[in-house]
Amino acid sequence: METGKEIASTLRTHVTRPVTFMHICGTHEASIARTGIRTLLPPALKIVMGPGCPVCITPQGEIDAALELADRDVILATYGDLLRVPGTAGSLESTPGEVRVVQGIHKAVDLARKTEKEVVFISVGFETTAPTVAAMLLTDPPENFSILSYHRLVPPAMGWLLTQGEAHLDGFILPGHVCTITGYKDYEQFPVPQVVAGFEPEDILLALLMLARQIEKDEHRVENAYPRAVNREGNQKALAVMYQVFEPCDVEWRGFPVIPGSGLRLKEEFSCYDAVRKFGITVRHVKKHSACICDRVLRGVADPTDCRMFGKACTPRTPVGPCMVSHEGACKIWHQYKVKKVI
Amino acid sequence: MCIAVPAEVIEIKDGNIGLVDYGDLRQEVRLDLVDVQVGEFVLVHVGFAIQKLSREEGLETRELFKQVYAAMEE
Ligand code: SF4
Numbered sequence: 001m002e003t004g005k006e007i008a009s010t011l012r013t014h015v016t017r018p019v020t021f022m023h024i025c026g027t028h029e030a031s032i033a034r035t036g037i038r039t040l041l042p043p044a045l046k047i048v049m050g051p052g053c054p055v056c057i058t059p060q061g062e063i064d065a066a067l068e069l070a071d072r073d074v075i076l077a078t079y080g081d082l083l084r085v086p087g088t089a090g091s092l093e094s095t096p097g098e099v100r101v102v103q104g105i106h107k108a109v110d111l112a113r114k115t116e117k118e119v120v121f122i123s124v125g126f127e128t129t130a131p132t133v134a135a136m137l138l139t140d141p142p143e144n145f146s147i148l149s150y151h152r153l154v155p156p157a158m159g160w161l162l163t164q165g166e167a168h169l170d171g172f173i174l175p176g177h178v179c180t181i182t183g184y185k186d187y188e189q190f191p192v193p194q195v196v197a198g199f200e201p202e203d204i205l206l207a208l209l210m211l212a213r214q215i216e217k218d219e220h221r222v223e224n225a226y227p228r229a230v231n232r233e234g235n236q237k238a239l240a241v242m243y244q245v246f247e248p249c250d251v252e253w254r255g256f257p258v259i260p261g262s263g264l265r266l267k268e269e270f271s272c273y274d275a276v277r278k279f280g281i282t283v284r285h286v287k288k289h290s291a292c293i294c295d296r297v298l299r300g301v302a303d304p305t306d307c308r309m310f311g312k313a314c315t316p317r318t319p320v321g322p323c324m325v326s327h328e329g330a331c332k333i334w335h336q337y338k339v340k341k342v343i
Numbered sequence: 344m345c346i347a348v349p350a351e352v353i354e355i356k357d358g359n360i361g362l363v364d365y366g367d368l369r370q371e372v373r374l375d376l377v378d379v380q381v382g383e384f385v386l387v388h389v390g391f392a393i394q395k396l397s398r399e400e401g402l403e404t405r406e407l408f409k410q411v412y413a414a415m416e417e
Contacts, residue, residue: 103389104391106373106390107390125389128347129388129389131376131393132375132388132393135391136373177347180393235393235394237378241375
């Protein structure tokens, strides 16, 4: 990472006052932790994690609703990352119900075609993933197929963090693969420095440098440090497919209140694929009562190591909160790469 | 979850399915979200191609690095 080191040393000359940048992507955190980028940074520059892990921001009530379905005679299909997320009573891994891990929704639809049983796909993910789900629903899946739509949109949460959040944020590293789909036009509404970043350490360092230079010049705009995959307009075809099937709705995120327009629900024409309606289940708000601080980690105001259960009562084998389960969860990543708090 | 991996499209089959090559592995992926041809590069996420990647865009990133270096030397 020669180029990386050069960028890092230039970065030092551009950061002249304390600044905090947030990323909103578990894959960015994994790259930062794996390559030890934080140790190369000037002490005045802090990178915090935001609500960038789709599994982690799925609130307890939605996990419980999925567990409730597991008790009925259905096959639940989902990504492996969700299996161990603790619900109020157990997890998908511990339920006696039938749960299958699939690569994507298309495999869940294949499953439904081969069985008489009801197949429910637990559909989590940001704008990167939602179009894949919409595309499959447009292929006329069989009647015994439905989804729990737990999708979330990134910009409304960013808006919330900027206006209501307790973290003081000077800039954002925008999620490269979300922006692959959405472009970055929509982010121009936020009056704060933002740079779209890829996932190589050099990509991230470059984004940090671009942010630092905006701050130095007292500017704010959206710059693109990942042009090999991202353009301003995004993937128009994927966006059209997504909005043909889904419409925005108001939903709660773990660690956040209900954020207007931050979720995706199926449009009326596709309501036959809505598992909530089909099985008459309710998604309840569940009050948090454990000492897990995932909520604060997701809002960028605490580090995993601030949690007194980190690496003790809570490990990837015995996860207490979702951030220790998902490959994109900050606690799991810090545990895996043995990240120590930089003070 | 938002991991996406570049791959080259080597065959396009019926029903919006394509065979792609990651370098060391070949796999069928869904092509519903992109218009691609054999020989083009795509980013693959949860079994779907989500965007085309052109060689030029790759080169552009390199160009950007160069610009940054030029700016550093100012
Ligand atoms: S270490 Fe475990 S209990 Fe603590 S915040 Fe992370 S997931 Fe929650």
